[in-house]
Amino acid sequence: MEKYYKRALELDKMDVLSGFKYYFEDEDDLIYLDGNSLGRLPLRTADLIADIVKNQWGKRLVRSWNENWLDLSQSIAAKIARVVGAREDEIFLGDSTSLNLFKLAFAALKAKSGKTKIISDDINFPTDLYVLQSLVDQHFPGHSISLATSEDGITVEDHNIQDLLDQDTALITLSYVAFKSSFMYDMKRINELARDNDSLLIWDLSHAAGAVPVKLNETEADMAVGCTYKYLNGGPGAPAFLYVRKDLQEKLVNPIWSWFAHEKPFDFDLKFQADKGIQKFGIGTPPVLSLAAIEPGLDIILEAGIDNLRKKSLDQSRFLLEMIKEELLPLGFRFSSPLDDEKRGSHVSVQHLEGYRITRSMIEPFDDAVPIIPDFRPPNNIRIGIAPLYNSFMDLYYTVERIKGIVETKEFERFGQEKLTVT
Ligand SMILES: *Cc1c(COP(=O)(O)O)cnc(C)c1O
Numbered sequence: 026m027e028k029y030y031k032r033a034l035e036l037d038k039m040d041v042l043s044g045f046k047y048y049f050e051d052e053d054d055l056i057y058l059d060g061n062s063l064g065r066l067p068l069r070t071a072d073l074i075a076d077i078v079k080n081q082w083g084k085r086l087v088r089s090w091n092e093n094w095l096d097l098s099q100s101i102a103a104k105i106a107r108v109v110g111a112r113e114d115e116i117f118l119g120d121s122t123s124l125n126l127f128k129l130a131f132a133a134l135k136a137k138s139g140k141t142k143i144i145s146d147d148i149n150f151p152t153d154l155y156v157l158q159s160l161v162d163q164h165f166p167g168h169s170i171s172l173a174t175s176e177d178g179i180t181v182e183d184h185n186i187q188d189l190l191d192q193d194t195a196l197i198t199l200s201y202v203a204f205k206s207s208f209m210y211d212m213k214r215i216n217e218l219a220r221d222n223d224s225l226l227i228w229d230l231s232h233a234a235g236a237v238p239v240k241l242n243e244t245e246a247d248m249a250v251g252c253t254y255k256y257l258n259g260g261p262g263a264p265a266f267l268y269v270r271k272d273l274q275e276k277l278v279n280p281i282w283s284w285f286a287h288e289k290p291f292d293f294d295l296k297f298q299a300d301k302g303i304q305k306f307g308i309g310t311p312p313v314l315s316l317a318a319i320e321p322g323l324d325i326i327l328e329a330g331i332d333n334l335r336k337k338s339l340d341q342s343r344f345l346l347e348m349i350k351e352e353l354l355p356l357g358f359r360f361s362s363p364l365d366d367e368k369r370g371s372h373v374s375v376q377h378l379e380g381y382r383i384t385r386s387m388i389e390p391f392d393d394a395v396p397i398i399p400d401f402r403p404p405n406n407i408r409i410g411i412a413p414l415y416n417s418f419m420d421l422y423y424t425v426e427r428i429k430g431i432v433e434t435k436e437f438e439r440f441g442q443e444k445l446t447v448t
Contacts, residue, residue, distance in 0.1 A: 026348075026352065026422075026425070026426055026429070029344075029348050029352075029422050029425070030422055032344070032418070032422075033344070033417075033418040033419045033421065033422040034419070036340065036344065036418040037417050037418045037419055040337065040417070040418070041333065041337075042329055042333060042334070042337050042413060042414065043417065045325065045328075045329055045414045045415065046414065046415040046417070048067055048068060048069070048325050048414075049065040049066060049067055049068060049258075049414070049415050050065060050066040050067075050068055050071070051065070051415070054395055054396070055395065055396050055397075055398065056395055056396070056397040056398070056420045056423060056424060057398050057412075057415070057416070058397065058398060058399045058409045058410050058411070058412075058416065058420065058424065059398050059399060059400050059408075059410050060255065060256060060258075060410045060411075060412030060414075060415070060416070061232060061236070061255050061256060061371065061372045061408070061410035061412070062255060062400050062410065063254055063255070063261060064235075064254060064255055064256060064257060064258030064259070064322065064412065065258055065412070065415055066258070066260070067258055067321040067322050067325055069321040069324075070258075070260065070318050070321045070322065073317060073318070073320070073321060074314060074317065074318055077093075077313070077314060077317050078314065081093055081094075082313075094311075094313050097311065097313060097316050097317060098117070098118045098119055098264075098307075098311050098316055099113075099118075099304070101118055101316060101317075101319055101320050101323065102116040102117060102118040102266065102303075103116070104320065104323040104324070104327060105118060105234070105253070105257075105266050105323065107327060108234055108235060108239070108257070108323065108326060108327070108331060109230060109234055109239040109241050109249065109251070109268065110238070110239050110240040110241045110242050110243055111241045111242055111268050112242065112271060114271065114302055114303055115241075115242075115268050115269060115270060115271055115274075115303060116266055116267070116268050116303065117266065117267050117268075117269075117303045117304060117306045117307060118253075118264055118265075118266045118316065118319070119264045119265075119266075119307055119308070119311050119312075119316070120264060120265060120267075120307075120308055121252075121262075121264075121265050122152070122229065122231055122250050122251060122252045122265040123152045123153075123155075123156055124265075124308070125250040125265050125266070125267040125306070126152075126153055126156045126198065126227065126229065126250045127156050127159070127160070127280075128267070128279050128280060128281065128306055128308075129227050129248050129250060129267060129269070129277070129306075130143075130156060130157060130160055130196060130198060130227060131160060131164065131280040132277035132278055132279065132280065133195065133196045133225040133227065133247075133248065133277065134160060134164075134165050134168065134195055134196055135277075135278060135280075136225065136276050136277055136278075137195035137196065137223075137224070137225060138195075140192070140193050140194060140195035140224070141165075141167050141168045141169060141193055141195065142168070142169060142171060142189075142191070142193045142194040142195060142196075143157055143160075143161070143168055143169065143170045143171070143194075143195060143196045143197075143198070144170075144171050144172075144173065144186065144189050144190065144194055144196070144197045144198075144224075145157060145170065145171075145172055145173070145197070145198050145199060146172055146173040146174070146175065146181045146185070146186070146199060147172045147173065147174050147175055148175045148178070148179075148181060148200075148203045148205060148206060148208065149172075149198075149199065149200050149203070149229075150200055150204045150229065150231065153198060153200065153229055154170075154172075157170050157198065158170065168195070171189045173185040173186045173188075173189055175206075175208075178206070178361070179206040179208055179360075179361055179362065179363060180206070180208045180363055180368060181203075181208065181210070183211065183214055183215070183218070186199075186215060186218060187218055190218055190219075190222050190224065191222060192222055192223065194219075194222050194224040195224060195225065196224060196225050196226070196227065197215070197219050197224055197225070197226045197227070198226070198227040198228075198229065199215065199226070199227075199228060199229065200228075200229040200231065200232060200233075201228045201229065201230050201232070201233040201237075201239065201249075202230075202232040202233040202236065202237060202370030202371075203232070203370075204231070204232050204402070205361070205374055205402050205406055205408070206361055206362050206363065206374055207232075207362040207363065207369050207370040207371070207372045207373060207374060208362070208363050208368055208369070208370075209233070209237065209363075209367070209368050209369060209370050211367075212228065212239075212240065212244045212246065213240075213243075213244040213245075216244050216245055216246055216247070219247070220245070225247050225248065225273075226246065226247050226248065227247070227248040227249060227250065228241075228246055228248070228249040228250075229249070229250055229251060230249050230250065230251030231250075231251050231252040231255060231265075232255065232256075232370055232371075232372070233251070233370060234251045234252075234253070234255075234256060234257055234266075235255070235256030235257040235258075235322075235326050235331075235334075236255075236256040236334070236335075236338065236370055236371035236372075236412075237331075237335055237338075237370055237371060238331050238332060238335055241268055241270075242270075245270070246268070246270065247269075247270055247273055248267070248268060248269050248270070248273070249267065249268040250265060250266070250267045250268075251265060251266055251267075252265045253265060253266065253319050253322075256326075256371065256412060257319065257322050257323060257326065258321075258322030258325070258326075258414075259315075259318060259319035259322050259323075260315065260318040260319070262315065263315050263316075263318060263319050264311070264312060264315055264316055264319065267306055269303060269306070274302065274303060274305070275301070278299070279299065279305055279306050279307075279308075281308050282297045282299070283307070283308045283309050284309070285304070285307040285308065285309055285310060285311070286299055286300055286304060286305050286306065286307045286308065287299070287300065288300050288301065325414060326414070329413075329414060334413050334414065335371075337413035338371040338411055338413045339366050339369075340418075341411045341413060341416065341418060341421060342362075342366075342369060342371070342373050342411055343366070344418060344421060345373050345409065345411070345421045345424075345425070346360070346362075346364060346373060348421070348422070348425040349373075349375055349425065352425055352429050353375065353425065353428060353429060353432075356377075356429065356432045356433070357377055357378065357432070358375050358376065358377045359375065359376045359377070360374075360375060360376075361374040361375060361376045361406055362374045362375075371410070371411050371412070371413070372408055372409060372410040372411060373408075373409045373411065374402070374406045374407065374408050374409070375406070375407050375409070376405045376406055376407070377405060377407065377432070378405060379405075379432070379437050380401060380404075380405035380406060380407050381401050381403075381405065381440075381442065381444065381448075382437035382438070382440045382442070383407060383428060383431050383432065383437050384399060384400070384401040384407050384448070385437065385440040386431045386436050386437045386439065386440065387399060387424075387427060387428065387431065390427075391436070391439060394427060394430075395423065395427075397423070397424050397427055399424070400448060401448040402448075407428075409421075409424065
């Protein structure tokens with residue numbers, strides 16, 4: 026491992042983003058590799074929220090709606106637009122990813138009412154599939170869902186999607202970056218396939234936004250949803266976003282009508298008239314505190330630059346994969362992420378039969394080893410989330426060294442197989 030230690034030192038020295046970690050709350054004695062589940066707290070967020078609570082809510086009270094709050098969702102959405110390659114009038118910020126997917130999938134199925142097929146894949150995030158199942162079960166009884174199968178459990182080939190696609194396909198929904206394996210689709214190619222069959226496509230960007238360059242406009246994507254509490258560092262349960270290409274907006278109807286989607290909410294008209302723009306996808310009063318908390322994280326991402334982040338993330342995942350190959354494969358580990366850079370997001374998964382107990386040992390060392398927080402995804406994936414804004418190459422070196430030690434000494438045997446609720 027000696028040579029990797031030296032390499033990590035050198036790579037950290039050359040890292041142009043190394044200063045960005047100081048924008049975040051940081052515990053000295055913790056290696057955090059779960060930024061793809063809950064990103065770190067930007068220091069400015071803590072001050073900003075304290076100020077909004079004390080001054081805007083505390084002192085200005087309801088006057089704050091006009092002074093600061095009514096435009097908040099749209100002004101922060103404009104920054105998300107820059108991160109995902111869209112126009113600012115194509116992004117709505119609010120509600121959860123699941124709810125946004127429900128709204129858009131419902132609207133898409135209505136817009137393509139002559140067609141009955143829905144396509145997704147079997148490595149997609151479960152909530153996305155649940156939303157589709159609920160739509161078929163509750164609202165579109167004649168529709169059916171077909172899942173493209175991943176042959177190796179890691180990637181989905183274009184032809185796996187293409188084989189299912191036909192003129193009867195109303196909707197395709199896929200995660201751009203897969204939550205377990207980190208597999209990343211060719212967005213442009215899949216958009217073309219959808220267009221050739223006159224189908225609509227919704228991308229879930231939850232594991233992609235802030236982690237990889239996303240080019241919604243350039244690839245002519247129809248729709249997308251995504252969360253802000255992972256690589257965007259917006260805080261636990263932070264409001265999600267949705268994207269609808271400008272020319273599609275007038276063709277889609279939000280299934281849930283509420284005053285915040287109304288053209289003129291403060292006229293209090295008794296008849297609903299939808300907003301003409303992207304705000305038509307809003308539902309109810311925005312959660313001001315959670316919305317405001319998203320902005321500092323976005324500012325940091327925009328300052329670092331998404332291309333710089335991608336470059337560092339790839340340098341880091343390559344370094345990690347090389348160490349895993351040399352040091353961990355001989356100990357019973359297997360890669361469960363694509364090795365090809367173009368097909369990999371910013372996290373790396375490895376499998377081991379004792380994956381769960383190894384993860385527990387990393388998080389709760391029995392001696393003075395530094396706690397390392399990755400996460401675990403069943404049946405036996407250890408997911409190592411690389412967040413280039415605050416992870417160093419040395420973090421990755423220590424992680425591999427520690428995993429190696431845990432397996433060689435069988436330290437994981439301190440733990441049972443029973444699972445904690447959040448892993
Ligand atoms: C994290 C994640 C979600 C989360 O959905 P919520 O409604 O915010 O709980 C959805 N889809 C994908 C692909 C995710 O990675």
